[in-house]
Amino acid sequence: MKISALDLKKQIEPLRQELDAGIKEVIDNTSFILGSGVDKFERHVVEYSGAQYAIGVSNGTDAISLSLLALGIEPNDGVICPAFTYYATAGAAANIGARPVFADIDEDTYNISLKSIETVLAKKNKFKIKAIIPVHLYGACADMDGVLRLARKHKIKVVEDTAQAFGAEYKGKKAGTLGDCGAVSFYPGKNLGAFGDAGLILTNNKTLAEKLRVLRNQGNKDKYYHTVLGRNNRMDTIQAVVLDIKLRYLDLWNSSRQEVAQYYNKNLAGLNVKLPVVPVYSTHIYHQYVLRTSVSNKLFMNYLQEKGIDSRVFYPVPLHLQKCFKYLGYKAGDFPQAEKAAKQTFTLPIYPELTKEEKDYIIQTVKEFIHG
Template identity: 75%
Template sequence: MNISALDLKRQIEPIRNELDLAIKNVIDNTSFILGDSVRRFEENAARYCCAKYAVGVSNGTDAIALSLLALGIAPGDRVICPAFTYYATAGAVASIGAQPVFADIDRDTYNISLKSVEKILASKKLKVKAIIPVHLYGQCADMGGLLEFARKYKLKVIEDAAQAFGAQYRRKKAGTLGDCGAVSFYPGKNLGAFGDAGLILTDNKALAEKLKILRNQGNKNKYYHMVLGRNNRMDTIQAAVLDVKLKYLDQWNNKRRLVAQYYNNQLAGLNIKLPFVPEFTTHIYHQYTLRAPKSNKVIIDYLHAKGIDSRVFYPVPLHLQKCFKYLGYKRGDFPEAEKAAKQVFTLPISPELSEEEKEYIVVTVKEIIHG
């Protein structure tokens, strides 16, 4: 059997006609930059998240960078982010000239550790301006604790909800708890575009207006540039595609939860750590991530040999990435992030997996864990 981590053809097929029609409408209208499709998707996405405003942008990385700019984060300012996340969280910080300050992660959830953040904030040497909690794999970081820190230390909070569109922290959607939330619609995300796209959620009207200006070359009225903006608009065809797919998102996320439940039941009792979901968050299982007792390498190799597309998100924590060497971190600085990088591995969890595929995956994982 060959089971890929992501089979978009299976997802697209049942709604292909609707998608084709949405794309055709954009072409018929020749309204290729922003226009009705982007506005409509922004309204629907804001409604879905119970956010006052949603600003469509070019991708999730730019969503973070624009959020930082709009919140007044300037070159040289320090911004806390987890050491264990996708490159773009910290890459966006560095891209505006600010300095990422890494924190370790919680052993159970893989999200940013409150203890580690508190240690950084308590050390008066580092004047931190903002924090970017990442809702890794599709479940929310401990926003209650982080928002308390934000109040105490006057920090801006930008949620990196790239992997968690639709997840909830208590009764609020990921991305709506901080000053703003950045979302990615990279094709492999639970809600994926047919190319790059992203979104910024906020309840702050002035911030939303600033973001709209920043994403569009600093224009409020064409050719009158108020600020140094960028070309970070959401692509109109992507907005049309996303607007169709948004209607199916909850259904797809529920199916992912069922697959996760099946894995949890079938793999319970084995010598591997199952995903831990704290009471304050729901999980949309962008990734179903397990933790091997020692090294993920042997397990991954075995699963690959058996045709199962298991992945490691992420094999190198950010403080050990070459591109961040200039920040001066070293091995051993963030032990939990380093351990996780060696031990985590995913199982395919797309909503379209067949019963036969799920069973095969479970049997194969049991083979390698039991030895």
């Protein structure tokens, strides 16, 4: 049996008519960037998330960079990021000239460790730390009370990287609505995916929202009058229309993912493999279902791949050991939990459309590997 990590065709098929009609309308209107389609989607995201403002942008990476810029982060300001996340979390900070300052992750949740943040903040840092980017990795929230407490104490800004957790809840509030800004990615493979690149920023701060709208659109509030150095980070109308249709199904898809995860949990319990941990303060929307093995994840993944199951590792190299961040001066051993997670974790396919037969085959194959 062949089971891919993701099957977007199966997700799109039942919505095909709605999506085709929505896209046709954009073409008929020949309004392709921002405009009423984006305004409408932003309004619906405000309703969905409970945030006061939603600003549609070009992608999740730009959502982080713009948030940092709007919060006044300048070149050579330090920005704390977890060492174990997708490149873009730190890349978005580095690309505006800020200095990523890494912290380790928690062994159970894979999210940023409060203890490690405290260690970083207690050190004499070469660069003044001005912001932190907690990432809600794989779909469960970071310990936001802890992060916000430390941020308040040290007067630093908080940008939640919500790229993998749109719709997840932290103590009843939607991920991305707790910090100064929440950056969302609608990369096609995300739980709410566009038909190309798209992203969004959530905030409860009116001044920030106004700044972000100007920054995303070449720094002009009125066309051809540029008040600040802005960027071209606008959202395409087609993406907004597609996302607006898909948003109606998001809760249903997220709960289907949770059902798949529960099925895996039930059937893999008691085996020599660590199941995902859901922290008490958060729901988990399982953007990824991640297992941990005490043997090498490569061996496990190779076996699953041989049996036709598309298993991956997110991520094989922690950020402090990536070539592009060599200039930051980190070395192997600096963040032991991040390094261990990179060697021991791997995913099982998880999406709402997986059939019972496919799930059972995956479970059976995991058991075969463990039992030799």
